[in-house]
Amino acid sequence: MKPAGTHSSESMPEDLSEALKKSTKDVHEQAETTEFMKNFQKGQVSLREFKMYMSSLYYIYSALEKESERNKDNPVYAPVYFPAELNRKHALEQDLEYFYGPTWRQEIQCYDATQKYVVRLQHVGQHEPELLVAHAYTRYLGDLSGGQVLKKIAQKALHLPSTGDGVAFFTFPGVSNITKFKQLYRARMNALPMDSATKQRIVEEARNSFLINIQVFEELQKLASQGRENGHPMQQQTELRARGTNQAHSTVPMKESERVQMKHSNILPSTSLIRWLLILGFLAITVAVGLYAM
Numbered sequence: 393m394k395p396a397g398t399h400s401s402e403s404m405p406e407d408l409s410e411a412l413k414k415s416t417k418d419v420h421e422q423a424e425t426t427e428f429m430k431n432f433q434k435g436q437v438s439l440r441e442f443k444m445y446m447s448s449l450y451y452i453y454s455a456l457e458k459e460s461e462r463n464k465d466n467p468v469y470a471p472v473y474f475p476a477e478l479n480r481k482h483a484l485e486q487d488l489e490y491f492y493g494p495t496w497r498q499e500i501q502c503y504d505a506t507q508k509y510v511v512r513l514q515h516v517g518q519h520e521p522e523l524l525v526a527h528a529y530t531r532y533l534g535d536l537s538g539g540q541v542l543k544k545i546a547q548k549a550l551h552l553p554s555t556g557d558g559v560a561f562f563t564f565p566g567v568s569n570i571t572k573f574k575q576l577y578r579a580r581m582n583a584l585p586m587d588s589a590t591k592q593r594i595v596e597e598a599r600n601s602f603l604i605n606i607q608v609f610e611e612l613q614k615l616a617s618q619g620r621e622n623g624h625p626m627q628q629q630t631e632l633r634a635r636g637t638n639q640a641h642s643t644v645p646m647k648e649s650e651r652v653q654m655k656h657s658n659i660l661p662s663t664s665l666i667r668w669l670l671i672l673g674f675l676a677i678t679v680a681v682g683l684y685a686m
């Protein structure tokens with residue numbers, strides 16, 4: 393019996409690209425059907441959730457691209473090194489600045505599952521560079537596939553402008569033809585020098601990468617639901633402050649619940665003022681009537 397979570401090499405296709413596609417089919421489906429991704433696909437993603445997601449991606453891609461850079465001349469990775477076409481870190485910086493404003497670096501958080509992902513990427517890049525392709529494949533080919541659907545959904549759900557602000561992450565200006573580029577990437581993966589044991593380890597690492605992504609989504613989902621239950625006043629304040637002060641951000645419309653909350657918080661001081669004015673008016677009239685009666 394093979395150990396749980398591993399994949400037998402008996403029926404493994406010759407080409408790495410085919411082996412990866414086949415062996416990650418089930419975990420891809422698992423990732424697609426996490427609550428976070430299911431909701432996202434239905435357009436049920438709040439601004440807060442999206443910002444948390446983009447923040448996690450920032451840490452992930454910063455690590456992935458640092459390790460890519462470290463291994464750009466290593467023959468086990470160099471053929472799939474496409475910084476001009478694929479790098480996402482800069483795009484994520486633009487998106488985070490758009491959503492959080494200039495102080496985004498102080499505002500974003502790296503949650504546990506994301507941190508675990510970062511640690512794994514660092515380990516792979518530094519100690520098992522032949523596995524780095526598994527991580528690059530999982531993220532970049534995913535971004536060039538389902539990611540393109542998610543872009544449109546996010547723009548619609550969050551009423552983002554058609555200029556592409558807020559979704560730079562999903563936009564690949566260096567790739568003019570996505571289908572052709574994916575073909576090129578697969579061909580490069582297939583030309584990487586490796587024996588069958590290494591191929592097996594790469595496939596396992598890709599599955600592992602999907603599972604880590606799933607953990608990231610599950611954690612974000614949990615944090616998002618906790619935030620909803622607790623109302624997360626601090627977070628909402630930060631969001632509203634960013635919207636009020638950050639020019640770029642001000643184009644992002646508020647959620648109905650936030651609009652209602654804003655309306656109420658604006659109304660409250662004026663209602664108590666009116667109440668006091670009425671009391672004072674009533675007292676003045678009472679005194680005036682009393683004086684008149686005397």
Ligand code: HEM
Nearest residue numbers: 412413423424429433529530531533534537538541602605
């Ligand atoms: C709502 C979520 C998702 C949807 C709708 C989706 C959809 C798709 C589709 C339609 C393809 C096939 C594209 C093609 O054959 O040209 C694809 C491929 C792929 N997706 Fe996803 N995906 C989602 C989530 C993810 C996630 C979370 C990851 C990884 C973290 C991922 C990684 C990949 C990879 C690596 C491929 C390339 C498979 C290959 O051709 O070898 N996807 N996705």
